[in-house]
Amino acid sequence: MLITLDGFSGSGKSTLAKKLEREIPGIRVIKADDFFYQRGEKRDKRAGNFNVRRFIKEVTPQIKRGSGFFIRAYDCRSGKFFKKWIPEGNITILEGSYTSTPSLDSYRDLGFFVNCDRREREIRVKSREGDNYLNFLNRWFKDEYNFEIKFRTYKNSIIVNNYNELRDYICGEKLLKIKNLQVR
Structure with missing residues (x-):
């Protein structure tokens, strides 16, 4: 299962995703930041700075298997790729801005958008x-x-405003029944 967690910079996406990964067995997190475009690379205008084509090609086939795998993560500061281990899991959360892109509609099972006041995000x-x-x-x-x-x-x-709302939805009986899943 692929869940996207989108929101503006500073909205708390990374914090929420890390907390879910720590507290709920079977959840693994992939950061959209690891799929930034390389300098000068042609961009998909429907995906902002997120290289959705590379994500679809390299990652989506791996997600369905549930086993652990390596990704080619891109560090935009150094301009270099590095290997990054993604652990086993039956629910994958893709966390980052632009992950609600229409380009992922046929791969995404569920999408969340983290709501946060602009002033709080700036702080x-x-x-x-x-x-x-x-x-x-x-x-x-x-x-x-x-x-x-x-x-x-x-x-x-x-739209979610905090961790409890997000967790309740992901772990709620309604979602598990709809998707015929069990969180380990």
């Missing part, structure tokens, strides 16, 4: 990025906002 990003904060504010916030305005991807997602 979080400033704390996390330090001197790089203005770059985030002027570039990434703007890019993400324009992407959401253009595609309205959150309309096809379940």
